[in-house]
Amino acid sequence: MSDIVFRFGGEGGEGVISTGELFTTACARSGLEIYTFRSYPAEIKGGHAMIQVRVADVNILLSRGGTADVLVAFNKEAYDRHYKELRDGGVLVYDNTDFLPDEDTRTIKYPIPFNKIAMEDIGIRLTKNMVALGALSELFGIPQDKFKEICREKFGKKGEAVLQKNFLAIEAGVKYVQQNVKKADSLRVQPSGRQPRLVLSGNEALSLGALAAGLNVYAGYPITPASTILEFLARELPKTGGSLIQTEDEIAALGVVCGASFAGKKAMTATSGPGLSLMVEMLGLAAMTELPLVIVDAQRAGPSTGMPTKTEQSDLMMAIHGGHGEAPRIVLGLTSVEDCFYGMIRAFNMAEYYQTPVIVLTDQALAQREASIVKPDTSHLEILTRRLPTAADLADYQRYKITPDNISPMAIPGMPDGFYSATGIEHTEAGGLNYEPANHGKMIEKRWKKIEGVLKQPWITKNYGTPNPEVAIIGWGSEEGVIREAVENGNKEGMKLGAMHPKILWPFPTEAINTYLKGVKRVVVPELNYSGQFAKILKQNLQDRNIDVISMAKPGGIPWSPAEVLAQAKEASKHYV
Amino acid sequence: MSKMTAVQYKTKIEPVWCPGCGDFGVLNALCNALSVKEVDPKNMVFVSGIGCSGRLPPYVQSYGFHTVHGRVLPIATGIKVGNPDLTVIAVGGDGDAFAIGGGHIPHMARRNPSIVYIVMDNGTYGLTKGQASPTGPLGMKTGASPYGTVEPPLNPIAMALAYDASFVARGYSGKNKELEALIVRAMNHRGFSIIDVISPCITFYNTYKELPPQLAAIPADHDVKDRAKAFELALRDDKIHLGVFYENERPAFEDRLKETADKARGAGAPKLDEIFLEFA
Ligand SMILES: Cc1ncc(C[n+]2csc(CCOP(=O)(O)OP(=O)(O)O)c2C)c(N)n1
Numbered sequence: 052m053s054d055i056v057f058r059f060g061g062e063g064g065e066g067v068i069s070t071g072e073l074f075t076t077a078c079a080r081s082g083l084e085i086y087t088f089r090s091y092p093a094e095i096k097g098g099h100a101m102i103q104v105r106v107a108d109v110n111i112l113l114s115r116g117g118t119a120d121v122l123v124a125f126n127k128e129a130y131d132r133h134y135k136e137l138r139d140g141g142v143l144v145y146d147n148t149d150f151l152p153d154e155d156t157r158t159i160k161y162p163i164p165f166n167k168i169a170m171e172d173i174g175i176r177l178t179k180n181m182v183a184l185g186a187l188s189e190l191f192g193i194p195q196d197k198f199k200e201i202c203r204e205k206f207g208k209k210g211e212a213v214l215q216k217n218f219l220a221i222e223a224g225v226k227y228v229q230q231n232v233k234k235a236d237s238l239r240v241q242p243s244g245r246q247p248r249l250v251l252s253g254n255e256a257l258s259l260g261a262l263a264a265g266l267n268v269y270a271g272y273p274i275t276p277a278s279t280i281l282e283f284l285a286r287e288l289p290k291t292g293g294s295l296i297q298t299e300d301e302i303a304a305l306g307v308v309c310g311a312s313f314a315g316k317k318a319m320t321a322t323s324g325p326g327l328s329l330m331v332e333m334l335g336l337a338a339m340t341e342l343p344l345v346i347v348d349a350q351r352a353g354p355s356t357g358m359p360t361k362t363e364q365s366d367l368m369m370a371i372h373g374g375h376g377e378a379p380r381i382v383l384g385l386t387s388v389e390d391c392f393y394g395m396i397r398a399f400n401m402a403e404y405y406q407t408p409v410i411v412l413t414d415q416a417l418a419q420r421e422a423s424i425v426k427p428d429t430s431h432l433e434i435l436t437r438r439l440p441t442a443a444d445l446a447d448y449q450r451y452k453i454t455p456d457n458i459s460p461m462a463i464p465g466m467p468d469g470f471y472s473a474t475g476i477e478h479t480e481a482g483g484l485n486y487e488p489a490n491h492g493k494m495i496e497k498r499w500k501k502i503e504g505v506l507k508q509p510w511i512t513k514n515y516g517t518p519n520p521e522v523a524i525i526g527w528g529s530e531e532g533v534i535r536e537a538v539e540n541g542n543k544e545g546m547k548l549g550a551m552h553p554k555i556l557w558p559f560p561t562e563a564i565n566t567y568l569k570g571v572k573r574v575v576v577p578e579l580n581y582s583g584q585f586a587k588i589l590k591q592n593l594q595d596r597n598i599d600v601i602s603m604a605k606p607g608g609i610p611w612s613p614a615e616v617l618a619q620a621k622e623a624s625k626h627y628v
Numbered sequence: 629m630s631k632m633t634a635v636q637y638k639t640k641i642e643p644v645w646c647p648g649c650g651d652f653g654v655l656n657a658l659c660n661a662l663s664v665k666e667v668d669p670k671n672m673v674f675v676s677g678i679g680c681s682g683r684l685p686p687y688v689q690s691y692g693f694h695t696v697h698g699r700v701l702p703i704a705t706g707i708k709v710g711n712p713d714l715t716v717i718a719v720g721g722d723g724d725a726f727a728i729g730g731g732h733i734p735h736m737a738r739r740n741p742s743i744v745y746i747v748m749d750n751g752t753y754g755l756t757k758g759q760a761s762p763t764g765p766l767g768m769k770t771g772a773s774p775y776g777t778v779e780p781p782l783n784p785i786a787m788a789l790a791y792d793a794s795f796v797a798r799g800y801s802g803k804n805k806e807l808e809a810l811i812v813r814a815m816n817h818r819g820f821s822i823i824d825v826i827s828p829c830i831t832f833y834n835t836y837k838e839l840p841p842q843l844a845a846i847p848a849d850h851d852v853k854d855r856a857k858a859f860e861l862a863l864r865d866d867k868i869h870l871g872v873f874y875e876n877e878r879p880a881f882e883d884r885l886k887e888t889a890d891k892a893r894g895a896g897a898p899k900l901d902e903i904f905l906e907f908a
């Protein structure tokens with residue numbers, strides 16, 4: 052079994068990230084599982100760029116991994132920043148035309164003059180990235196043809212001459228290693244012989260999920276890290292006959308979505324915290340008028356502009372409670388790249404079924420993470436649409452009729468006899484304005500009770516590890532893989548760890564969590580925010596007040612690692628004796 | 629559908645407006661126009677913002693959406709994009725349109741969806757009991773401006789012309805036949821049409837006496853394609869002109885979106901499975 056963490060570092064704008072991406076695609080086409088993590092410089096050009104690619108021939112990769120096994124350093128800064136995170140016995144591949152590392156015996160070092168080869172043998176400086184890929188192919192056993200095949204697809208349009216230069220650069224890298232490097236490590240990437248994987252970023256998987264769910268109208272305003280959803284759907288949605296509008300602001304974006312939903316279409320917007328802040332007034336309108344729609348919040352570090360390119364999970368409270376009055380909504384947390392695809396289908400299904408806004412929380416780390424997934428089987432997806440009025444309903448139509456499940460058939464403009472006027476003012480079952488406290492109580496209860504039905508869905512939580520654990524770990528959203536890996540590693544060491552990961556965050560899965568925690572004394576709650584938002588909600592909802600909730604909260608930037616979560620779980624289990 | 633009379637376009641719901649409110653005149657003209665245009669109520673949506681004027685949708689036999697303050701235009705756009713076959717009419721007050729919602733108007737003009745926008749302009753915030761609105765005169769004394777306002781009013785017509793809205797007109801709730809004709813023309817226009825309708829608030833800012841002498845019809849020889857001339861008329865301060873200032877046919881938003889979809893599709897609609905292959 053091979054499981055190798057490669058890290059590439061260098062000057063932003065010099066192709067470091069795209070080199071890592073090419074490397075990623077080549078591995079996925081070899082049937083390997085992939086998990087990437089990247090950090091862009093804040094500036095458009097210049098600054099330091101890093102991409103980490105974990106490659107393994109296992110069934111699932113849960114996290115980006117801990118320390119690096121291989122560091123490819125294009126410049127001194129990359130070496131300075133990342134060398135300490137290269138494990139003992141790891142491999143440093145570096146450009147010795149740029150810098151020389153300190154002499155130590157902690158790691159194996161392969162100097163390769165990427166720049167010099169690119170300049171002297173090829174005559175184009177930026178082909179140094181291809182030289183590096185050629186060297187890696189020879190060093191770690193990825194067939195160079197895979198790189199060439201991808202080059203042809205990516206750069207073929209630039210003409211045969213450009214392509215041949217790139218091929219030459221790859222070959223030069225291969226040749227240099229053959230002639231000058233004596234391999235002293237035992238790391239090899241083993242092509243698995245399995246079906247090639249799709250490599251998708253979280254945002255790509257999410258956008259594809261929306262398309263699979265039947266998205267028809269998208270409206271949005273650019274914001275990091277959600278803009279790639281806007282851009283992806285701008286390209287793909289019109290092909291399916293749908294419409295996309297880049298609006299003047301996020302308020303207008305949600306407005307368009309509300310309008311399209313009113314007209315009977317599946318509609319969504321995607322934004323980040325600042326945009327969601329602008330949307331909350333209209334979110335109340337959508338809850339009040341019972342409109343099915345989906346809002347994605349790709350969270351980033353806040354408040355205010357915060358750190359736009361850094362991840363955080365700090366919008367949970369806003370997603371659940373944001374807005375005036377009490378506006379019910381469903382809040383889902385996406386947990387992995389694969390879950391981004393299926394989670395969006397669930398989001399649309401629940402929005403349609405319960406006629407409610409659904410907020411989907413992802414975050415910068417998950418939005419940009421790339422991972423391999425098996426191609427979804429689109430012929431077996433369950434796709435739901437809203438309940439429409441029958442002829443009997445239309446005979447005496449009441450838009451907000453209270454039914455056993457509180458879901459009222461929704462007439463769509465164009466239907467004869469379905470006339471109604473939706474309004475944000477409190478209204479009766481028939482839709483007429485009404486300021487009577489008794490009616491308000493009845494209608495607000497209808498809207499709240501309606502969405503509680505979602506808690507009967509089988510997918511709302513997922514369990515990992517030991518069923519009756521001595522320490523349970525409950526996190527949310529994109530922390531799933533990290534937690535699962537911590538649980539697996541702990542249990543391999545003989546601990547009794549278990550995790551429950553809620554995919555629904557509101558309405559809160561109180562019953563599922565309390566049932567799971569029967570007999571458990573301690574719960575560790577890792578999340579990426581300062582105040583422990585999820586831990587607080589969890590505490591409020593525990594039936595057994597003796598359960599110790601250990602909040603593991605830190606403000607954003609870098610996700611927790613499996614080792615950190617495991618260390619906290621060990622600490623918690625110590626208190627047992 | 630058999631032709632409906634203006635009365636049949638009205639629902640049985642009694643408007644909440646004060647007796648004498650200009651909005652009654654707007655509602656009448658609207659229903660007359662619908663009868664002339666023979667609009668099928670099931671394919672029509674009235675969308676409104678918040679204000680006295682925003683209460684209009686349920687008074688008309690149609691689908692309606694009474695939304696939030698200032699956001700009627702994006703929501704109307706969503707409805708039109710969601711189903712381009714619907715007749716979409718947006719209504720609201722001058723506060724809704726030019727204060728809180730003012731930021732949306734330039735973008736409606738740029739997009740040019742086939743939506744008729746009727747602003748019931750009374751120079752005041754009727755629903756919140758008479759504060760000054762962006763079209764109220766300088767020095768207007770209200771509860772929120774006891775010493776008189778210090779901001780001069782904006783000129784909705786000049787603003788709409790500057791944004792290059794493709795149909796710009798002004799009407800008066802007290803001139804019902806003329807207003808009906810304006811609404812019919814706006815409904816015939818493909819693209820975004822905005823009609824600023826002077827619709828006095830009898831309770832908080834009664835202008836019924838001083839208005840009539842200031843009103844004048846746009847000269848019959850005015851060329852509605854001439855934007856510069858339209859500006860001249862809009863900027864005149866001796867008279868308040870009524871009629872169509874400007875009309876310019878250009879592709880409507882819903883048509884451009886359809887074109888984009890056709891272009892993107894090329895040979896035919898791709899299956900989701902084909903989109904997946906981009907990531908293999
Ligand atoms: C976000 C928000 N701010 C303030 C209000 C209060 N409000 C309701 S209507 C209105 C102004 C109404 O004036 P106008 O739009 O001119 O309509 P009119 O009542 O005169 O027809 C205001 C300020 C609100 N509903 N929402």
Ligand code: SF4
Nearest residue numbers: 646649680754829830
């Ligand atoms: S307060 Fe003014 S605008 Fe409102 S209904 Fe009365 S007269 Fe009309």
